[in-house]
Amino acid sequence: MNVESPNEKKEYAADLSSIQEARIRIQRFAHQTPVLSSESINAASGKQLFFKCECFQKGGAFKFRGACNAIYSLDDEQAAKGVVTHSSGNHAAALSLAAKLRGIPAYIVIPENAPKCKVENVIRYGGQVIRSKATIQSREMVASKVMQETGALLIHPYNDGRIISGQGTISLELLEQVPQLDTLIVPISGGGLISGISVAAKAINPAIRIFAAEPKGANDAALSKAAGEIVILAETNTIADGLRAFLGDLTWPIVRDLVDDIITVEDSEIVEAMRLCLEILKVVVEPSGAIGLAAVLSDSFKQNPSWKDCNRIGIILSGGNVDLGMLWNSSEK
Amino acid sequence: MNVESPNEKKEYAADLSSIQEARIRIQRFAHQTPVLSSESINAASGKQLFFKCECFQKGGAFKFRGACNAIYSLDDEQAAKGVVTHSSGNHAAALSLAAKLRGIPAYIVIPENAPKCKVENVIRYGGQVIRSKATIQSREMVASKVMQETGALLIHPYNDGRIISGQGTISLELLEQVPQLDTLIVPISGGGLISGISVAAKAINPAIRIFAAEPKGANDAALSKAAGEIVILAETNTIADGLRAFLGDLTWPIVRDLVDDIITVEDSEIVEAMRLCLEILKVVVEPSGAIGLAAVLSDSFKQNPSWKDCNRIGIILSGGNVDLGMLWNSSEK
Structure with a gap:
């Protein structure tokens, strides 16, 4: 299925209306999370980065x-x-x-x-x-x-229209908080988060670019995009324990059609991004949550000529539930 | 000098006008920092707490x-x-x-x-x-x-009207973000932060209560309030390295007149508050910055009958510049 007319978009499990309804439904309960930025990290990336802090959401994650x-x-x-x-x-x-x-x-x-x-x-x-x-x-x-x-x-964790619509409320908030964004970078696992975000963001601004960030050790989404169908891995191996799921039949069509590209990163880049979040942003982010920053700082992103004009980038820090002792233990190796 | 008429307030090194002017002067450069809250921490404290996150300020602190x-x-x-x-x-x-x-x-x-x-x-x-x-x-x-x-x-770090006025801009923001606050808890060292905050907050809401939070190992402000004059300690001993300074001749009159009381806490309580900030709020806070949370969770605060009606409390997380390895090293002892 290719999206060729606006009507066909309604075949997705979520659309702008269902996401706007979700926002009304949850706004008494969910935090409107803040957006942070850092000139040091901007300088390191060569871009203007805006971090949507879902680690401050209730329960410590966008979920x-x-x-x-x-x-x-x-x-x-x-x-x-x-x-x-x-x-x-x-x-x-x-x-x-x-x-x-x-x-x-x-x-x-x-x-x-x-x-x-x-x-x-x-x-x-x-x-x-x-x-x-x-x-x-x-x-x-x-x-x-x-x-x-x-x-x-x-209630499935991601392959559910109500879940996708709820996660999509992030785009509504973020594009009000920073309307001038031209790019979003979003962690991908089962695809619930990026599906909701993509549907809402592209409805609001069809020109916005959406990149998924994925660990090399669980790169099923990148393989799926390349193959044109859902790829399941026999095993995954990554520090980002939240990013080991595979796409579902409701998230896959959205990822296939609306996600512009997938950036894969090494675990070492994820750990370094976590450390920058702690030391520069002063925010506790779990490995899965830090992968968007890892992606924008990666060589594959910086050196890709077709992404040169991505300048004002929203990055979803998706969660902060991490045993921080891990970071110090990993650095002692 | 006792403050008995509004005119006399102008003798302080800062007033509401100088703080409003400071806000206009710095607003192109400084972040308006977000306010976070957590139902888990509210439950632990029995109060509604609102954390003003100056750890996200440029340079990582309110300074x-x-x-x-x-x-x-x-x-x-x-x-x-x-x-x-x-x-x-x-x-x-x-x-x-x-x-x-x-x-x-x-x-x-x-x-x-x-x-x-x-x-x-x-x-x-x-x-x-x-x-x-x-x-x-x-x-x-x-x-x-x-x-x-x-x-x-x-440029003195705190005993300077321009510095005090700059720090006071926190109150202007915070009381717009959460107008219903009845209490503020603020770290105290040389007194620049709490002086600016007190002058602005009491000008906006004369009924608001202001408490200073101070480490037991550097309790010169508590001793000064008790003695009615600036007390200098021969030595200080606290993990909160930002709270070792003594009051100056410009901050002391404001602290003497406008700060309602001083809560002193143990270093162990500060470390525990830092850990709560990391684990629950997902925010990196240095020891000096976590002391307000330590104070509100301390027995001396909870058991003081005259503070029972402090219910909606703003807490200034003043900074986040810390070597986090310290926390893990301290927990290994």
């Missing part, structure tokens, strides 16, 4: 926007039965928090080998933890069982 | 406001001769940066035992480093020599 939109989109009957997910990262915490705000149950299936901090995060935000074995089959089976027993609705 | 106001207050003739300071911390970096923006020289006298990172910071912002011996006598002597040779003007 709360989509989760909140999904939770408040439910009718009362469905809401009373609750929601379930078998993602154990920022989406699980965000869904728990949004469900708590609405006063409905969130059942979070977490594999027995998940890090303790993730479990604690879900509990802190009021989610009900249900243990599964470590395999994806076990997680899905346990989630199905919860759904059967409780009537709870599965 | 840029005062320095910029001082630099742009100079007439062209004086400006051409430059400025000098023998403070080596955030003020030196801020003064260097403001001088660079105006295109005039900043001579920064730095003792030979100063940490390398402070010297690098000054150089990065374009200051001209001039070495002295470690004693305060040597620093002052070298600064005098620079003034004689160049005609440069000494």
Whole structure:
């Protein structure tokens, strides 16, 4: 499917209207996050960079926007039965928090080998933890069982129009805060964030360029764009634990049509970008969140002649949930 | 001197007009810093807290406001001769940066035992480093020599009306961003920051309460308030390296008259507050900058019955210039 007429755009799982509706739905609950800039980092990149700080979002990541939109989109009957997910990262915490705000149950299936901090995060935000074995089959089976027993609705972390629309509210805010942006750089994993952002940003400014930033060790989106179809990797290997998912059938058409290019970066570049965020911006950003800065500072970005005219660049610092001790441990090696 | 009539207020080194003028003078150069909040930290404190993030200010600390106001207050003739300071911390970096923006020289006298990172910071912002011996006598002597040779003007880090007025612009912004604040908690050292903040905030809302936060190991402001005169300590001992200065003759009258009380905290409480800023707010804050949060979480604040009705509290996160490795090293002990 190629987008050739405006009507066809409506086939995507989200559009400008659904994103504007999401904004109204979540604005009582979500933070309008600030945009920071630094002349030192501008000098290092040769560009004017504007950092949209979703690490300051509730729950410490952009995920709360989509989760909140999904939770408040439910009718009362469905809401009373609750929601379930078998993602154990920022989406699980965000869904728990949004469900708590609405006063409905969130059942979070977490594999027995998940890090303790993730479990604690879900509990802190009021989610009900249900243990599964470590395999994806076990997680899905346990989630199905919860759904059967409780009537709870599965909320997928990214392959869901309500989630995509919620994440798209970032573009509405950012393009009001810095209207003159000509480029956005967005982390890509399952594609929920960049899909929402692309749909909204290109509806507002069709000339804006959108780049995805992806780790070399989980470069399925770059391979998918090259192949013209969703590519699944047998394994991934990256410090950016939030960027290991693969595109879904709702996010792929948007990524295929609206994302202009994909910049892949090394883990070492991600760690260096995290350090710049801490030392210069004074912002705590997780590896997945720092990848946009890593991309704009990478040689492949700087040396690509067709990107020379990208000058005012919005970078999404997507989250800040990180054990910072890791950074110091990694530097001691 | 007691303040008994509005006219007498004009005897202070700054007033609402000078602060409003400072705002106009610096607004092309300084960031309007965002205000963050966290429901987790609100729950821990039992209050609604609003964090004014001066760690995101240019140079990484509020000091840029005062320095910029001082630099742009100079007439062209004086400006051409430059400025000098023998403070080596955030003020030196801020003064260097403001001088660079105006295109005039900043001579920064730095003792030979100063940490390398402070010297690098000054150089990065374009200051001209001039070495002295470690004693305060040597620093002052070298600064005098620079003034004689160049005609440069000494800009004191806090005991200066232009500096106080610049710092006061924080109140103008903060009370626009969160008009319903009933209390402010502000780090105190030489008193420049809290003087500017108090003069502006009490002019806008005379009922607002202002508390200073001070380390127990450098509690000269608390002792000064108790004694009714400036107390100088023979030595200080605190992790908050930015809070070791003593009140000056221009800041003391304001602190004496307008600061409602002083909360002293242990270094361990400061480190814990830094950690909360990193882990929950996702903001890098130096020890001096985290002390306001430490104060509001301290037992002495929570248990003081006369502060029970402080509910909507603005906390100034004054700066973020810290070697974060320190935090991990301190936790390994």
